[in-house]
Amino acid sequence: MVVDRKPLNWWERSYLPAIAGGFRVTWRHFANTVFRRKSVTMQYPEEKWVMPEGYRGAPYLVSDVDGHTKCVSCQLCEFICPPKAILITPPGPAGMAADRPNAEKMPREFEINMLRCIFCGLCQEVCPEEAIFLQKDYSLTGLARGEMIYNKEKLLKLGGVDTGIQKWKQKLDEAREQEVFPVQGSAS
């Protein structure tokens, strides 16, 4: 797209309208702070912005309404992550059972290196389980690099509860209704 630059006329070339416009802004703020006692700055970090809906901050793992981990360790986010910030350790053959009924798999460890993360949101987009969401946090701090690698426990704690679908619970309920073939390995 080419935007034509409109040539300035002689009045505009005198710079006077631009100076006047600048002074108008300055005077408005001056008047607001001195006469109306309105502040234009914010006492950050004591005061913080309210993030708009759809803001993309740090990605955290979420739990479902029953408090179970939603992540099934499919490793798609690890694959898609452009800065390779995500490292998932799958459970392996003798790994721990998932903390929810019916889905057999859950990550043994899930690490996001927040120093690498660019908050792009591809992990959230690719997740087939709706288990990871970019949330409102944007200012993450730590005293050492190691502290900035968030593990599964920390990510789940920060992520909170997601009230969305419970795919595996739904499948289990469906299977139980049929009563023909009890689904194995789903005692609860």
Next chain:
Amino acid sequence: MSAPATAAPATPAPPPPPAAETVTVKVNGRTVQVPKTMPDWQGKPQPTTMLQAARLGGVEIPHYCYHDKLPVAGNCRMCLVEFGTPALDPATRKPALNADGTPKIARSILPYEPGTARGAIACATPISPGMEIYADSPATKQMREAVLESLLINHPLDCPICDQAGECKLQEYSVEHGQSASGFFETKVHKPKAVDLGPRIMLDDERCILCTRCIRFTKDIAGDDALGIVNRGSYNSIAAFPGRQFDNNYSLNTVDLCPVGALTSKDFRFKMRVWFLKETRSLCTSCGTGCNIVIGSREDTIYRFEPRENEAVNSSWMCDSGRLNYKWMGRADRLAEVRVRGEHSTWSVALPEIQAVLAKAPRGSVAILAGARQTTEELYLLKKLADRFGAVTDSVPRTGAADGFLVAADRNCNTQGARLTGIWSGTMGAQIPRIAEDIRAGGIRTLVVLGEDVTRHGISPELLASLETLVVSDLLPSATTRAAHYLLPGCAAAEKRGTFVNVKGRLQKFLKAVEAPGDARPELEFLWDLVEGGVARRAPANIEGIFNQMVRDVPAFAGLEWARVGDTGVTVPL
């Protein structure tokens, strides 16, 4: 397991006779000449099918139950295609012709519904002269979509937790030939998940599409009729016969064969997603057969072995014991540092010292014991070294029971390579008692051991302690490595390049999949340094160069070249 029902796959299928009869067919409008018969799974000539003809014409027809190496079952219906045959003039019984003189083609139609195409399964329908195969026609596409939709009716779509995801034919064909929506709104039938089928196999009945590849493999190839289909209709499921385990030594091949994630390996279960795995062409080192494999590794960790097709060796299969024999490579006690008399050292210190010792050794006072699991190139360099010092050389025989299929009685992977390079001759291991005697008598003062624990083969630790110099290269600690004056950490086959010669004289190449731990170096490199020692700074060891040098010196390898030993190897005279 019982005796295998098939001929050993090592006998290659007889090539079609030179003046093979051909049939002309059209695939997607392109004329192709194909042989009238083609070898079936047993290598017997059978009429060429539409699927084979299309493949020869460069068109792959999607299929699930069909497999080159298995009997044709024709039950998945995925390979349905519309086709046409030359029409006959009903009056004259002669081929009908179009106005332009080309033969008139009668498209296959449903007899009771002439407007609708009738598909035929390409995997089991033989071709006829003048046949036209429409692998991309709208009717064919519609049939494929319908078959896929029907296969997915009760499929659980649990790809996020399925180990097959990423190499699943159901996923691939759904993308290529499927449709994004399903017309099925009823509840899916649920079947058992995580069924224990045998010691190495896990079955998920919901994912199964009942192609029966596993049943045919275990019955016809492995000769162990352990699997079958039970229950009816939507409840059809694969099961082992009651009271039986699916536990033969070839069971894991069914995991490779399974086009979906129904049969999964317990060993590989939930270990790594397949799209992360780097695939390296290599060889199995567990016996003398030398099955061709693909190593799946990620960041220097090996996750699995899979068989690689080689008609001259292992067809498409490998045994479970060989397939699972990879975990030792990642063991924490792998030798990873150079040790001189028990103290940590470096290559640049140890190698000149060994060179000096060998240079001063009187002729006949050196013996070399080389494991027949070293590469042919390493054994060749060792033999060169031995000839320089007039050293006596031998290997250690290692045998077990052969199963008549793939597992060979010879459990060394390069016995023939060791013989051809001259490491042993006559009877393998016959020199070992003599070497032990000579050490006792004081004749042999220097012993070089590669990849063997000689204390288990007739040379006691006391004898080793009486040696002046003991040079050992190995991978894992043993009584021999503990006695070594010079301990040089070596590499497993997956950590280096080289060749092996199998029991039938097939010389095959393998490539490097992962890095060796710590300071370990391929034996080839330090043997090259020892052989070329004294000569100021020669070129570093280079597998192609050493291989080509070996070809000049070993008559059996005459005419070979590293670059010409392809992925499936060459046969050398034994």
